[in-house]
Amino acid sequence: MFFYDCTTLYFESFSEDELRRFGYSKDNKFNQGQVLLALLVTDEGLPVGYDLFPGNMYEGDTFELAIKKIKERYWLKNAVIIADSGLLSKKNIEFTEASGYKYILGARLKNWQCPSFIDIFCKLLKINILPKYKKNISSC
Secondary structure, eight states, X not given: XXXXXXXXXXXXXXXXXXXXXXXXXXXXXXXXXXXXXXXXXXXXXXXXXXXXXXXXXXXXXXXXXXXXXXXXXXOOSOOEEEEOGGGOOHHHHHHHHHHTOEEEEOOOOTTOOOOSHHHHHHHHXXXXXXXXXXGGOOOO
16 A cells, blocks of 8 residues: 655745746745655555656656556556545546555545535546446446
8 A cells, every 4th residue: 555645845936947947836935946746655654666757747747657657667466556636536546556556645625515425436437537347337
């Protein structure tokens, strides 16, 4: 089991270089160079690896690289990857499924008017995140 997350680290500098880039800033420092730090840890919290990306890179685009590194470095056939809603995309789900790994990806529910699990599941079906389950659900 692995936990994967990304965050931005900004610099007290107003210039860019190959790695420090202006981009979406979780710290509201849009005019300062930053990097994107991706961290992979075990369920005990032990770090397995990290990567630094240019600060203007979308964190969802780092997920595929992380999965590839797990496969190459550790030759794991089975794993569960857990990540937050910043990594939730159809592309990431399809890639993770193709890799043979299981996954748990958080979803943003605050904007949904769906209090029950069935409602949430149906919402995911409607936005085509879980297309392979459509034929098995009749209540949506």
